[in-house]
Amino acid sequence: MSDDHPTSARLRWARLRFSIIGQLLAAPPEHGELRTQIEALALKPYRHPTTGETCRFSVSTIERWFYAAKGAADPVAVLARKVPSHAGTHLAMPAKVAAGLEAQYRQHPGWSFQLHHDNMLALAREDPTLGRIPSYTTLCRYMKTCGWLRHRRRPTVDGRPPHEPRETRSFEVSHVHALWHLDFHDGSRKVLTVAGEWKTPRLLGILDDHSRLCCHLQWYLDVTAETLVHGLAQAIQKRGLPRALLTDNGSAMVALEVVEGLERLGILAHTTLPYSPEQNAKQEVFWGQVEGRLIAMLEGHADLTLALLNEATQAWVEQEYQRRRHDEIGTSPLERALTATSVVRPSPSSEVLRRAFRLETSRAVRRTDGTFTVGGIRFELPWQYRTLARIKVRIARWDLSSVDLVDPRTGTHLGAVLPLDKSKNADGRRRVVRTTALAEPPAAPGGIAPHLRLLMADYAATGLPPAYLPKHDLSAPLHEVADSSDDEQPDDESATDDTNINQHPEDDL
Numbered sequence: 001m002s003d004d005h006p007t008s009a010r011l012r013w014a015r016l017r018f019s020i021i022g023q024l025l026a027a028p029p030e031h032g033e034l035r036t037q038i039e040a041l042a043l044k045p046y047r048h049p050t051t052g053e054t055c056r057f058s059v060s061t062i063e064r065w066f067y068a069a070k071g072a073a074d075p076v077a078v079l080a081r082k083v084p085s086h087a088g089t090h091l092a093m094p095a096k097v098a099a100g101l102e103a104q105y106r107q108h109p110g111w112s113f114q115l116h117h118d119n120m121l122a123l124a125r126e127d128p129t130l131g132r133i134p135s136y137t138t139l140c141r142y143m144k145t146c147g148w149l150r151h152r153r154r155p156t157v158d159g160r161p162p163h164e165p166r167e168t169r170s171f172e173v174s175h176v177h178a179l180w181h182l183d184f185h186d187g188s189r190k191v192l193t194v195a196g197e198w199k200t201p202r203l204l205g206i207l208d209d210h211s212r213l214c215c216h217l218q219w220y221l222d223v224t225a226e227t228l229v230h231g232l233a234q235a236i237q238k239r240g241l242p243r244a245l246l247t248d249n250g251s252a253m254v255a256l257e258v259v260e261g262l263e264r265l266g267i268l269a270h271t272t273l274p275y276s277p278e279q280n281a282k283q284e285v286f287w288g289q290v291e292g293r294l295i296a297m298l299e300g301h302a303d304l305t306l307a308l309l310n311e312a313t314q315a316w317v318e319q320e321y322q323r324r325r326h327d328e329i330g331t332s333p334l335e336r337a338l339t340a341t342s343v344v345r346p347s348p349s350s351e352v353l354r355r356a357f358r359l360e361t362s363r364a365v366r367r368t369d370g371t372f373t374v375g376g377i378r379f380e381l382p383w384q385y386r387t388l389a390r391i392k393v394r395i396a397r398w399d400l401s402s403v404d405l406v407d408p409r410t411g412t413h414l415g416a417v418l419p420l421d422k423s424k425n426a427d428g429r430r431r432v433v434r435t436t437a438l439a440e441p442p443a444a445p446g447g448i449a450p451h452l453r454l455l456m457a458d459y460a461a462t463g464l465p466p467a468y469l470p471k472h473d474l475s476a477p478l479h480e481v482a483d484s485s486d487d488e489q490p491d492d493e494s495a496t497d498d499t500n501i502n503q504h505p506e507d508d509l
Contacts, residue, residue: 012049014080020046020057021066025075038062093142096130105143109151113140170281172210176337177344179209179270180242182232183283184223184250188291189298191306193221201306203290203313204231207282208239209246211337212326214286215239217317219309225255226398229357232258236265236353240344244268248280257396261357265348289321355404355413358394362408365391371420375400378420383431385414393417 020041029037038059048055069075093101101120105111111119117136124130134142143149173179183205190198202223206215216235220227236242245262247253249271262269272279294316298304322334329336348356363372370386371378374393377400385391385405392408405414448456 009050010081010083011076014076016046016049017065017079018069018076020062021069021079024066025069034066035059038066093134093138094131097133098142100130101139101143102146102148105148109148112150113143116143174210174341176210176213176340176342177208177240177242179244179246180215180235181205181207181209181280181283182228182245182247182253183280184252185283185287185290187219187309188295189304191219191304191309193306201309202227203287204228205283205286205290206232206235207286208242208333208337209282210340211333212282212286212329213239213333213337214317214321217313219306219313221306223250223252224398225252225257226396228252228255228258229261229396233350233353233357237347237350240347241265242267243343244270246270246272246280248272249274256359257357260359264356265353266345293320355394358396358404360392360394360406360411362390362392365389374403379403379417380420381405381417382415 024034024037024041041062042057042059045054045056047053065079068078072078097120100123101116104116104119104123108116114136117133117139120130120133120139124133133139185203185205187201187203189201191201193199199221201219201221203217203219204227205217207213208215216231216238218231218234220231245267247270252258253271259269290313294313297316298309298312301308323332325332326336347353361374363374365372365381365386365388367389370381370383372381372391372393373379374395375397381388381391382405392406394404394406400419402416402418405417406412407414
């Protein structure tokens with residue numbers, strides 16, 4: 001405790017001493033009566049300023065106080081306990097012991113003061129040159145003066161902490177609903193479920209930073225993104241849309257449905273640094289009240305159920321916590337929430353909230369039946385959207401009873417898409433698939449296409465024979481057929497002679 005503090009031991013002693021001799025200074029005794037009055041003061045009992053026990057002071061002690069204060073401009077300051085000359089120095093810590101203690105602290109910053117002192121005693125037994133180790137109190141005072149405080153053990157990545165340590169400071173935003181705190185708490189009592197099992201309930205709490213108003217409080221049996229959205233949506237419908245939300249880095253808090261939902265609602269999402277729960281300290285203080293008052297009042301109820309726990313929680317938070325004076329803010333959370341400046345926005349409808357907390361993804365559409373798959377479930381697109389090759393949908397992985405079809409450019413909600421109903425499609429009714437209507441019926445193809453005719457003509461213009469040996473195709477190439485079309489055909493006799501010659505070549509010999 002600082003010596004300048006109004007309730008420090010130094011000033012308490014000064015006030016006690018001044019109260020004892022103050023009457024002698026206010027009404028100085030006659031010559032020869034000072035000794036008698038001091039002896040009378042020495043016989044009276046007084047309350048010790050530190051321990052509170054009854055004590056008395058000797059005549060010489062009171063006489064010394066009287067002469068020290070007599071004629072002083074500030075008698076209270078004169079009567080205060082003197083600051084030791086060695087205060088603030090390290091003369092009580094030998095240099096070799098201080099060096100060993102510093103080296104030990106740098107190697108083990110997570111040790112407690114007691115553990116440092118015990119190890120220094122062990123080192124002194126191994127190395128007598130260290131000399132006598134100071135007391136535990138002296139060692140604590142020395143380490144605190146040097147700033148060698150205990151550091152909480154933090155995980156490391158490649159031998160380094162995941163983030164640089166930063167100073168801890170209390171904070172409070174200036175407006176109501178400018179920042180909400182959200183966190184889960186494991187209950188100290190188990191509840192009995194309808195299945196006959198005892199389970200540990202999890203409490204979802206959402207607090208306003210400025211007013212400490214509890215926006216919503218509810219017990220659940222799990223910690224999931226679905227549970228978080230269920231509670232957060234109720235808080236928004238009760239109090240309105242906040243400007244920012246502070247959570248830790250739990251899997252439910254960083255789920256894509258939650259992150260994208262906060263973006264669509266215009267809520268700035270903040271997360272605490274890893275392994276830094278002190279950033280959400282207001283929630284930790286609130287959990288202490290839940291356990292110390294609410295849970296304590298349920299000790300006499302043996303078969304506690306989740307329904308009863310939630311019913312009691314709502315009554316406690318609305319009738320006591322919200323209306324009870326909060327020492328930190330000097331008023332009740334409800335009073336401050338109603339009187340302070342608020343930046344809250346109106347709550348959207350339940351359907352808008354439901355569509356907001358969804359994950360946006362793309363899916364390929366099957367051309368045959370206009371369906372797509374999400375989470376192993378096939379969904380059937382409305383007929384007017386079956387020409388799309390890929391679509392944008394928003395889904396909640398815990399609820400696949402429907403997905404939302406959205407415009408990929410603007411994000412506008414186009415409609416809800418339901419899972420494929422094969423039983424309904426078994427009625428045999430089908431729409432006629434109509435293609436683009438033509439003004440006139442299509443004409444029959446007119447021979448070889450122009451491009452192929454051009455290629456064949458260019459090839460024939462080269463003068464090269466066809467680059468293949470005919471086998472089953474006995475007809476002449478087209479250009480030869482075209483050249484011989486105007487020639488006269490041979491008569492039957494010449495054809496017969498040629499045939500006979502070809503069939504009996506041995507007659508020519």
